[in-house]
Every structure is written in C-alpha cells, then in structure tokens.
Amino acid sequence: MGELPGQPDPARRSRTPLSRQRVLSAAVALADEGGADALSMRKIAQRLGVVPMALYKHVANKDELLDGMIDTVVGEIDPPVEGADWRSTVRLRVLSARRMLLRHPWAPAVIETRMKERPAPTPAVMAYLEGMIGVFRAGGFSLDLVHHAMHVMGSRLMGFSQELFTDSPSSAAASSPPPEEMAARYPNIAELAGAVAHEAGSVVGGGCDDQFEFEFALDLTLDGLERLRNAAATAD
Amino acid sequence: MGELPGQPDPARRSRTPLSRQRVLSAAVALADEGGADALSMRKIAQRLGVVPMALYKHVANKDELLDGMIDTVVGEIDPPVEGADWRSTVRLRVLSARRMLLRHPWAPAVIETRMKERPAPTPAVMAYLEGMIGVFRAGGFSLDLVHHAMHVMGSRLMGFSQELFTDSPSSAAASSPPPEEMAARYPNIAELAGAVAHEAGSVVGGGCDDQFEFEFALDLTLDGLERLRNAAATAD
DNA sequence: ACCTGAACACCGTTCAAGT
C-alpha cells in the first residue's frame, strides 16, 4: 500500500544480490512476454530494480546475454530417460525440446542467428548433443550413421549441429577447453568429431559435407513420403 | 574521379526514381553483406542517396520492409520443373530453396520471426506453397497426405506452412483477398485449406492439429533412421 | 499537395566523475 507500483523496492533489491542467473532469468521472462524485440538491457535492469550498467558486471554485452539465454532454455530440455529403447528415448526428448520451444517462442530465431554468426556451442547445448549421441550409440548406430542422424534430427527441430564440428582454422577451438578436457566431459561428441574429421581423408577442411548431409536428410524424408503414398494407393 | 566516395550522387539519384522494388533490393543487399543487425532504415536510405523519410513512401514501416524482403528472396526459388515425376520435382525445388537460404543467411531467422508474430503469408510464399501442393497432388497424393507432407517439408526447410491455415478468428482473413479471388489464384491451397477445415468436424478452431503434425513428421524421420540402422546391421 | 529536416523516445555501450 505504501509502495508506488513500478517503483523499485530498495529492500528487495539489496536482499537478493544480482547474479548472472538472476539476470538471465529476468531476460528470459521478458522475452517470453514480449518477444525478442521487447528485450533490452535497460528493461532488464528496470525489472531487477537496478541501474543498466550493473548488468555488465554479470554479462559482457548483449551477445553474451543472448548466449546465456539460449543456454538457460536448452538446459530446460529433459535429459534422456534411462532404460528405454533408443527410439522412444529420442522421441521423448525431441518432444520435450518442442515443449521448451513453445514456452519460449523467441528461442528458434535467436538460436538460428547466434549459431550462424558464432558457432560456439554453450555448455547446455553440448550436454544436449552429448546425450543425444549417446542414445543413438547405445541403440546400435554406427558412428557414421549417428553423424547423419544428428544432422537429420538437428534440421528437424532446430539449427543445432549444423556447423558444430567445423574444425576450421578460425573460430571454435580458440576459446574452447583443451581437447583432453573436452574428451573427458563429452566423450560421445569427441569420438564422433574424431571419426568425422578423419573420414574425408586429406580433403582440406574435410570431415563434414553440409550439402551431402542436407541431401541425405531430404532423401530420407522423400523416402518416407513415397512409402506413405504407395501404402495409401495399395490400400484402395 | 571528381566524386567523393560515400557522397550521394544527385544525378544518379534523380535518374532512377525510388521504387518499392529498389528499396527492397537495397535492403536485401545490405542484409546479405552485414546480417540482419546491420540493416537499418537510415543505412538503406544512405545507400540509395536519399533521405530516410523518403523510404516511408514505399514501405509503411520496418515490419513491412521485412515482409517485402521475405517476399523478394522467396521469389528467387525456382518454380517447379515441368514434366518430371513428383519426387525429383520436389527434390530440385527444395535444393533451390536451400541455395536461396545460403545466399541470404539472414532469411531463416527473419522468416521464423515474422511468421510467428504475423502469420500472413506474402504473395511469393503463397505461390511457393501453391506450386508445391500442386506437385504432390499431381503425384497422386491424397489431400490428407499432402497436408502431412507440407508440414513435413515445411519443418524440413523453413518455418513455412507452420501456421498457415489457422482460420482463427483474429488475424489473417482481415487483410487477405476475398475467398473467391484466393480460390481462383491459388486453387491448390484453397482446396487443401477447405479439406483441412472440414476434417476435424465440430472441434473449435479445428482443422490442423500442430502437435499431431509435428509427431507425424518426427515419426516419419524415426522410421527412416530405424530402417537405416537395420539395413546396416544385416549388411554386416 | 508534397517533401523533409528537426525532434522524440528509444537503444547498447563508453567513460569520466563521483564515492
């Protein structure tokens, strides 16, 4: 009663100190409500009862904020269930990812953009991929087939995995943890990345041919549609 | 030689009068070079040697500019080839769409965003869908199966067709052409929309169950992966 | 009637001035 609405509450502000997680949560909530366009550093700060500059202690800039938001929502995807066959495990997980995207309608476009202009996957994305690869491997898929499958699933749901294994000179490796540490934390990803890198032999930049992977997924889809059409025709 | 670079050239400016198409072309070129973030009304105007306000004679605002840009690049997708079977026709067309998206890396995220917050398809998008439906129909697909196929292909490549046929109260119908005119111009879309609308009977808002369509496409994909795995296993 | 410059309400981020 004694408070004006919209006025920051100094008591609340100092009780819960600002943290990276609190900044990211406020940003996600803001984007959920008004879309990515409604998101601004100034509005996040206002919602937290804080001066805009205070945010920069916890996120370097807006790009890093967006990366953190992606990591937050990808972390909401359920981990693979234990003890089920590969097919229902993948199915459940993809449906969980879809529910996440329905909760956060701004996410696909932001993921799409960020992945394209800086293909450095965040920890939660790495964990997602690691788990998915593990499920396929446990289901008896060869490394080669898992590679195709990851491209198929990636384009099925998000921009994930599109450019993940580009061991190209410039980008990724620089800021990433050293290979040994990565191999320990993400063994399935490391194994797959190694196989893909060696696969194409001496071709420069070799490894993953995006055009081939795209056509592979497209043909798999066309196969499925053709089978459905033929089944419907013979059923008449 | 007598010109300072970056200085607008009054002769050039008046020789070719501004037009909606020239504005859109400049916007697309700017986005191709620097991404969607580098796109601003002010920079487009500068590139055209024109004062920013002059653009508003040809596009109502930035949202309408983005819609126009989408229409422009979707219009670059090759039309269906004549006389080939449905499968190679669809294949060629999707590969053409992919080449377009590689030329315009900003397009997927922009399409994703615009389709989500205003699902009013532009003419070129309508023409793309119309052609694709026609190919499936000519290939012997039932209306029901074409509906599924469009969802499968849509999520395969872009956000297209995701929410296209929502005949929901609020949005679309208002600014669209009257039904008869649309039926004349896009007969395949009209037929499919009609079938989908009546399909689910008396269910409110009925017609297209997005969750069902998503799972349909997912299961089609999982079928394909399972078949590949089994083929690889028996080949050993 | 048309066109356009200045102005408004924003934005992300820098930086110097305060404590």
Added chain:
DNA sequence: ACCTGAACACCGTTCAAGT
C-alpha cells in the same frame, strides 16, 4: 577500488515547418 550518471552514437518514426 568500486559503482554509476551523463554522454555518445546509434535507432524507427512523428510531425510541423518548409516548398
């Protein structure tokens, strides 16, 4: 040493003042 307000260089768009 830390924090932060003012300031800078942008942005989309309105609107009144010019022709």
